[in-house]
Amino acid sequence: MESFNQKFKIYRNLKVFLRICIAISISFILTRFDFAYLEAFFYDLRFKVKVVSPTSGLIETVSVDELSLDQLKREPEVKDHIAFLKKLRTYKPRNVIYTIDPSTLKGSNRDKETLADLGEKMNIIYASKIVPQKGLEENLQLAYPYNRWNAMPGPRTRERNIFANDNVTRRMIVYGFDRPTLHTVVAQQVRNDKKPIRGLYDFLGTTQVLIDFKPTGTYPEHSFANVLFSETQNFKENQIVVVGLNELSDSIHYIRTPFSKSLLAMPTNEMHANMLDTLILNRGYVEAPKSINFLITSILSLMILFVILKVRPVKGLIAIFCLSMGIGVIAFIAFQFFQYSINMVQPLLAIFACYYFFIPYRLIVESRQKWSYQRENKILHQVEELKNNFLKMMSHDLKTPLARIQGMADITLNDGGGLSTEQRKAVNIIKDSSQELSELITSILDLGRVENQGVKLHLKSRDINDIILKTVKGCEFSAQKKNIQLITELEPLFSVKIDEHLIKQAITNLVENAIKYSPEDSKVLITSDEVNNQIVVQVADQGIGISESEKEYVFEKFYRSKSVSNKDIKGSGLGLYLTKYFIGLHKGEIQVESEESHGSTFTMKLPLDLNESTDLNI
Numbered sequence: 045m046e047s048f049n050q051k052f053k054i055y056r057n058l059k060v061f062l063r064i065c066i067a068i069s070i071s072f073i074l075t076r077f078d079f080a081y082l083e084a085f086f087y088d089l090r091f092k093v094k095v096v097s098p099t100s101g102l103i104e105t106v107s108v109d110e111l112s113l114d115q116l117k118r119e120p121e122v123k124d125h126i127a128f129l130k131k132l133r134t135y136k137p138r139n140v141i142y143t144i145d146p147s148t149l150k151g152s153n154r155d156k157e158t159l160a161d162l163g164e165k166m167n168i169i170y171a172s173k174i175v176p177q178k179g180l181e182e183n184l185q186l187a188y189p190y191n192r193w194n195a196m197p198g199p200r201t202r203e204r205n206i207f208a209n210d211n212v213t214r215r216m217i218v219y220g221f222d223r224p225t226l227h228t229v230v231a232q233q234v235r236n237d238k239k240p241i242r243g244l245y246d247f248l249g250t251t252q253v254l255i256d257f258k259p260t261g262t263y264p265e266h267s268f269a270n271v272l273f274s275e276t277q278n279f280k281e282n283q284i285v286v287v288g289l290n291e292l293s294d295s296i297h298y299i300r301t302p303f304s305k306s307l308l309a310m311p312t313n314e315m316h317a318n319m320l321d322t323l324i325l326n327r328g329y330v331e332a333p334k335s336i337n338f339l340i341t342s343i344l345s346l347m348i349l350f351v352i353l354k355v356r357p358v359k360g361l362i363a364i365f366c367l368s369m370g371i372g373v374i375a376f377i378a379f380q381f382f383q384y385s386i387n388m389v390q391p392l393l394a395i396f397a398c399y400y401f402f403i404p405y406r407l408i409v410e411s412r413q414k415w416s417y418q419r420e421n422k423i424l425h426q427v428e429e430l431k432n433n434f435l436k437m438m439s440h441d442l443k444t445p446l447a448r449i450q451g452m453a454d455i456t457l458n459d460g461g462g463l464s465t466e467q468r469k470a471v472n473i474i475k476d477s478s479q480e481l482s483e484l485i486t487s488i489l490d491l492g493r494v495e496n497q498g499v500k501l502h503l504k505s506r507d508i509n510d511i512i513l514k515t516v517k518g519c520e521f522s523a524q525k526k527n528i529q530l531i532t533e534l535e536p537l538f539s540v541k542i543d544e545h546l547i548k549q550a551i552t553n554l555v556e557n558a559i560k561y562s563p564e565d566s567k568v569l570i571t572s573d574e575v576n577n578q579i580v581v582q583v584a585d586q587g588i589g590i591s592e593s594e595k596e597y598v599f600e601k602f603y604r605s606k607s608v609s610n611k612d613i614k615g616s617g618l619g620l621y622l623t624k625y626f627i628g629l630h631k632g633e634i635q636v637e638s639e640e641s642h643g644s645t646f647t648m649k650l651p652l653d654l655n656e657s658t659d660l661n662i
């Protein structure tokens with residue numbers, strides 16, 4: 045038994061271990077794939093729902109927009125830019141960043157020289173789209189005469205062949221081939237601290253960071269024409285001014301952002317503003333490393349495993365829904381408050397993968413359990429039938445021949461003058477043994493009736509003392525055999541409604557036990573009294589007693605204490621079970637107090653006011 049239990053334990057632990065391994069393997073496989081398009085959806089969604097990040101308030105944009113074209117009636121030319129820059133100079137900008145290539149502007153050579161001069165004096169930075177490799181820095185330079193301008197790499201990125209492949213701009217280059225881009229240089233001038241840039245990661249010879257995007261229109265935008273023509277401009281001094289195009293004519297001057305995938309979602313000058321602020325405020329997003337994503341996915345897989353195998357289906361569904369929402373909330377909190385981006389798709393897919401993997405497993409286990417219950421039920425049913433048949437056989441086929449044996453033994457003893465002493469002894473043994481067998485059959489038949497709930501109470505008003513006296517009389521013979529004195533102390537009692545037959549059987553069981561488990565020459569005391577509206581009958585003996593550990597079991601079916609089985613005292617272990625049952629039918633109770641080797645006292649209590657309605661087929 046021990047080794048079976050041990051094997052079963054090992055098997056169970058192995059099963060649990062295997063399930064955990066499967067759940068973790070699912071997580072491992074899932075975290076090997078990046079599900080870029082879906083992940084990008086959840087990444088962008090977090091931008092859309094989160095509170096917009098603060099700006100440094102240091103950046104303004106100027107756009108050559110539709111209004112400018114309308115007022116100038118043409119594209120701005122070199123001379124317009126000269127006038128614009130002269131006006132802009134009055135606001136003492138900290139930096140002027142040009143995203144427009146001045147060499148594409150129309151104008152006379154003299155004007156071009158003037159613009160080149162002005163740009164040099166104002167230290168304009170030209171944002172080049174290229175990031176030159178080492179040694180090819182020349183490529184950055186603008187064509188003559190603008191080669192005097194300070195040209196720096198200010199590239200934009202787009203997810204074209206990598207990640208989501210959806211042309212959206214989500215990241216920026218901070219260092220290209222070990223050289224800082226214009227955003228890095230300008231941000232370093234503004235920032236006083238020397239803290240390292242958050243969220244840096246290496247990518248194809250560049251160092252990049254995820255941009256902290258704000259919706260289009262967050263940064264103040266001035267029309268080129270307004271700066272040029274109107275007297276009053278609410279331009280602040282000492283600002284970083286990004287000059288660019290916003291003419292809605294060519295998508296090259298626009299980017300798609302996490303907020304919108306439209307072709308003209310954000311003009312590039314506003315993109316530069318977003319990039320600059322990401323570095324100025326050091327709010328680049330940090331991507332969770334693969335190990336963290338694997339950990340989160342594994343924890344969720346294990347939780348789902350637990351939910352599926354241990355929780356009822358409806359609660360399980362609710363739990364799965366809550367877990368899915370939970371991962372969303374955690375990812376959002378990490379994004380909003382800690383600029384930390386956790387992968388959401390892998391954990392969500394793990395939830396569904398584990399669900400679809402383990403649900404069929406659960407169904408198989410359940411159907412196997414159902415099948416084995418059904419089989420057990422069938423066997424129980426057969427056993428029940430067998431028991432009923434056996435009981436029927438007992439009552440008819442065993443009791444009748446037994447009665448005949450007892451009758452014949454009586455006749456032989458009564459007129460058996462010719463019997464020798466030995467023969468008389470033998471016939472007496474036949475008689476005693478058949479009596480024992482008859483009592484056993486009666487107990488088993490009673491048990492059968494009890495278990496089939498076929499015991500019916502026939503209540504009649506009776507004096508319990510009369511029943512006690514009758515019982516004592518019936519037991520006198522066996523008491524005398526052991527020289528046991530049966531003493532009765534009976535208080536006068538009111539008549540109560542009881543089933544005489546069952547109560548007599550209960551008291552008989554107690555008195556017979558007292559005689560059976562007492563030594564020769566001892567005393568058995570039977571008392572009756574009325575206490576608190578209850579009739580109390582006690583049977584006390586000076587017998588072998590019952591050990592403390594066995595006391596709670598003596599009223600159980602077929603229970604016999606070890607000491608009596610060893611002493612070869614005969615019995616079925618049914619007497620006290622039936623006694624308790626019969627007393628229970630009368631809404632009474634029975635208890636035992638006992639000390640080993642010093643005797644036992646059984647106390648039975650019956651209510652005085654047992655109602656007629658108890659006459660049920662219990």
Ligand code: ADP
Pocket residue numbers: 553557558561585587588589590598603604605606608614615616617618619620621644
């Ligand atoms: P049995 O047929 O064995 O007497 P019972 O159900 O009447 O079955 O009793 C159950 C067990 O309780 C007995 O086997 C015995 O161990 C213990 N028992 C019952 N009555 C007494 C008693 N008066 N003294 C000691 N032990 C008792």
